[in-house]
Amino acid sequence: xxxxxxxxxxxxxxxxxxxxxxxxxxxxxxxxxxxxxxxxxxxxxxxxxxxxxxxxxxxxxxxxxxxxxxxxxxxxxxxxxxxxxxxxxxxxxxxxxxxxxxxxxxxxxxxxxxxxxxxxxxxxxxxxxxxxxxxxxxxxxxxxxxxxxxxxxxxxxxxxxxxxxxxxxxxxxxxxxxxxxxxxxxxxxxxxxxxxxxxxxxxxxxxxxxxxxxxxxxxxxxxxxxxxxxxxxxxxxxxxxxxxxxxxxxxxxxxxxxxx
Amino acid sequence: xxxxxxxxxxxxxxxxxxxxxxxxxxxxxxxxxxxxxxxxxxxxxxxxxxxxxxxxxxxxxxxxxxxxxxxxxxxxxxxxxxxxxxxxxxxxxxxxxxxxxxxxxxxxxxxxxxxxxxxxxxxxxxxxxxxxxxxxxxxxxxxxxxxxxxxxxxxxxxxxxxxxxxxxxxxxxxxxxxxxxxxxxxxxxxxxxxxxxxxxxxxxxxxxxxxxxxxxxxxxxxxxxxxxxxxxxxxxxxxxxxxxxxxxx
Numbered sequence: 001x002x003x004x005x006x007x008x009x010x011x012x013x014x015x016x017x018x019x020x021x022x023x024x025x026x027x028x029x030x031x032x033x034x035x036x037x038x039x040x041x042x043x044x045x046x047x048x049x050x051x052x053x054x055x056x057x058x059x060x061x062x063x064x065x066x067x068x069x070x071x072x073x074x075x076x077x078x079x080x081x082x083x084x085x086x087x088x089x090x091x092x093x094x095x096x097x098x099x100x101x102x103x104x105x106x107x108x109x110x111x112x113x114x115x116x117x118x119x120x121x122x123x124x125x126x127x128x129x130x131x132x133x134x135x136x137x138x139x140x141x142x143x144x145x146x147x148x149x150x151x152x153x154x155x156x157x158x159x160x161x162x163x164x165x166x167x168x169x170x171x172x173x174x175x176x177x178x179x180x181x182x183x184x185x186x187x188x189x190x191x192x193x194x195x196x197x198x199x200x201x202x203x204x205x206x207x208x209x210x211x212x213x214x215x216x217x218x219x220x221x222x223x224x225x226x227x228x229x230x231x232x233x234x235x236x237x238x239x240x241x242x243x244x245x246x247x248x249x250x251x252x253x254x255x256x257x258x259x260x
Numbered sequence: 261x262x263x264x265x266x267x268x269x270x271x272x273x274x275x276x277x278x279x280x281x282x283x284x285x286x287x288x289x290x291x292x293x294x295x296x297x298x299x300x301x302x303x304x305x306x307x308x309x310x311x312x313x314x315x316x317x318x319x320x321x322x323x324x325x326x327x328x329x330x331x332x333x334x335x336x337x338x339x340x341x342x343x344x345x346x347x348x349x350x351x352x353x354x355x356x357x358x359x360x361x362x363x364x365x366x367x368x369x370x371x372x373x374x375x376x377x378x379x380x381x382x383x384x385x386x387x388x389x390x391x392x393x394x395x396x397x398x399x400x401x402x403x404x405x406x407x408x409x410x411x412x413x414x415x416x417x418x419x420x421x422x423x424x425x426x427x428x429x430x431x432x433x434x435x436x437x438x439x440x441x442x443x444x445x446x447x448x449x450x451x452x453x454x455x456x457x458x459x460x461x462x463x464x465x466x467x468x469x470x471x472x473x474x475x476x477x478x479x480x481x482x483x484x485x486x487x488x489x490x491x492x493x494x495x496x497x498x499x500x501x502x503x504x505x506x507x508x509x
Contacts, residue, residue: 196364
């Protein structure tokens with residue numbers, strides 16, 4: 001409520017609502033006009049029914065749990081490796097000079113092409129999906145952790161050294177608190193690509209998970225269900241995105257807020 | 261000395277990893293039915309050229325990437341300029357663009373298959389749709405970051421809207437327009453190769469899919485190597501190009 005009132009005061013709520021209504025009306029007009037196949041652009045009523053059909057289907061939640069588990073494992077593995085490598089890259093200028101450029105160029109290469117090889121390593125089950133997500137999120141987490149470590153105010157480091165802090169104390173007391181906000185931002189980026197990696201892998205080869213459900217709906221030409229699934233995925237991605245972004249902003253504001 | 265030593269170390273590390281792998285497979289530490297010997301992978305490379313037409317597949321992928329990237333740059337820059345020009349539109353639609361930029365659009369590829377058929381058009385449309393939102397956001401941010409004092413000078417010189425756009429806004433926002441172009445080509449290549457692989461159609465992505473479905477392991481690894489090399493060269497060129505432009509500007 002408070003957020004809505006704030007938007008109202010700043011004069012953004014009304015235009016945003018109007019834009020949303022406009023877009024939905026344009027969709028409905030396109031659906032009813034018959035210019036495109038009715039099945040491909042279903043009217044809003046059919047979309048809502050499709051979305052409800054997905055949410056009310058207990059089978060969906062079972063598959064969502066599978067995908068969620070794969071995603072969590074992928075983030076844990078890829079994120080931990082990315083943070084560890086990022087700390088090394090950030091701390092050592094020599095290693096960064098030797099390898100970071102390659103990492104920057106490797107980061108955007110399409111990871112899905114590794115899927116056939118990952119199947120060989122990790123099997124056709126959830127293992128290869130987890131590996132796919134982990135490989136995807138490793139790079140953005142590495143790069144933003146390295147940048148975050150380099151962005152730590154050198155004064156903080158000098159203070160820590162003049163107090164004769166050990167390396168592990170510097171890591172825990174200086175680097176991690178000072179770099180946590182940009183690192184969380186990296187995790188946010190990593191989450192996005194890990195989600196894509198896991199779901200695309202599921203659409204390519206799987207017998208469970210949300211990606212599998214999408215392909216099933218495609219094979220049956222059940223467009224409202226496919227839209228329903230995609231809407232759920234986009235909402236889930238947006239919600240996690242906002243949550244991590246919020247945590248990052250709070251972490252960034254934290255030390256200053258505590259000082260005041 | 262340090263500047264030249266570090267990149268050399270990087271290359272040396274990669275070479276020694278390859279040699280280590282060759283040795284590990286040779287003595288049976290790594291299963292050769294999972295990872296072929298690097299020498300076998302290298303031996304598969306000529307086959308990719310003569311039998312799998314890697315050159316023409318490369319041209320297909322690059323063509324689709326540039327089509328999607330150019331389209332996303334044109335449309336995205338125009339939309340971004342429009343959102344900047346009409347603040348009400350920006351307030352209304354920017355959140356939607358941000359949602360689209362964060363949404364995993366490529367997942368909707370079965371939907372695009374239904375809409376456009378299993379053709380190059382589908383590949384280009386998906387890559388275009390994925391690249392468009394980031395370009396729009398980048399352009400709006402670029403225009404909005406133009407220093408207000410420049411605009412004030414323009415107004416005090418009595419510039420009209422068209423002159424203001426051509427002589428102040430565009431030159432000042434040009435670096436971020438180029439960032440938009442880089443983003444468009446980047447998202448373009450990622451999605452083109454990914455979709456080619458997923459729907460097994462067209463260029464380099466489909467080549468990997470083909471070879472892996474034939475259980476041609478050295479070929480698959482060689483093709484993955486080629487794609488990684490192509491995209492690393494592509495991104496390195498974009499990176500270098502943008503830095504060169506920024507230095508000149």
